Amino acid sequence: MDPNATLPPGTRRQPRYxxxxxxxxxxxxxxxxxxxxxxxxxxxxxxxxxxxxxxxxALLRLARLHLAHENQYVHAAIEACQPGATQAIGEEHVEQIETMDGLHAEAQALANLPTTPAALRLYQHLVRFVAESFDHMLAEETELNPLLWSHYRDEQLLEIEQRIADATTPTDRALLLRWLVPAITPIERAWRFAQLQRQLKTADFDAALVTAQSVLDARAWNKLKWALGLNAVA
Known part of the structure; x- marks a missing residue:
């Protein structure tokens, strides 16, 4: 059933965080x-x-950090309200860590002895890791998100995200931002940078803008500047 079906005609609920x-x-x-x-x-x-x-x-480091934060903050929040709900996903996290250990070892071996067969082997194992990660992340988005929404208000979800941000080093925050900026929609990008503008010191926010400009095409960069009121052409 459409959750918006009972609303007055012409109105829609805002999406959950x-x-x-x-x-x-x-x-x-x-x-x-x-x-x-x-x-x-x-x-x-x-x-x-x-x-x-x-x-x-860098990818393996960020992926490991992401799993650790999900376990410590997101899964803990879900388990507090619905014990056992994250067990299957948590078991996949353990398997992913083992896979990443293997990829790291293969990458080190390739660095020490660069051969075409070793490069192909790393590539094929990375293909499997990426494919399994895509399925895993989609399951989290479609199965665990509804549990979070049923037990927590958006303000509480934002608090969880802030705790994750506080537990992330500046280096890893910068790495995530470098890939987050080009991966999300212009509206999401503008909202996140508006949040950063309120939260960060001027120098740190300027550094975030430099990152954004370096990874966005001219049209996307102008959209962001326009949304933030930074004298860009719409």
Whole structure:
């Protein structure tokens, strides 16, 4: 049944605050671009090899951090209201950590002995990891989000997100922002930067804008500047 069906004609409920989807969009973009980089890797080009493996390392670090934060903050909130609801997803988290340990070891081996078969092996295992991660994240968005919405108000969900942000180092926040900015819609981007503008010191907010400009095309960058009132052409 449409949850808006009982509202007066012409009105719609505002969407609930979503703890999952924006971060998952960032991770999906990071995963697919890293996968493509490894897939076209020239193992005889040391600079290209180093760049690709550094990106794999950063992806695995951010993915591990994301799982840890989900376990500590999001799953804990769900379990407090509905014990056992996150068990299956939590077991998948354990499997994902094991997979990432294997990918890290393969990346290290490729760095030490760069061969085409080793690069192909890393690529194929990364393909499987990305495919399984996509299914996993979609399950969280469609199965766990409704549980959060049924037990928590949007203000409480924002508090959970703030606790996650407070537990993230500036380096990892910058890494997430670099992939989040191009992965979300212009409206979401404007809202998040408006939040940052209120929360951050001027120098830190300016640094976030520099990141945004570096990863957005001209049209998307102008939309963001216009939304923030930064003298851009609409």
């Amino acid at each position: 979503d703890l999952y989807t924006a971060t998952h969009r960032a991770l999906r973009l990071f995963m697919t671009e890293t996968l493509a980089r490894v897939g076209r890797l020239d193992v005889n080009d040391r600079h290209e090899l180093t760049t690709a493996l550094n990106e794999v390392d």
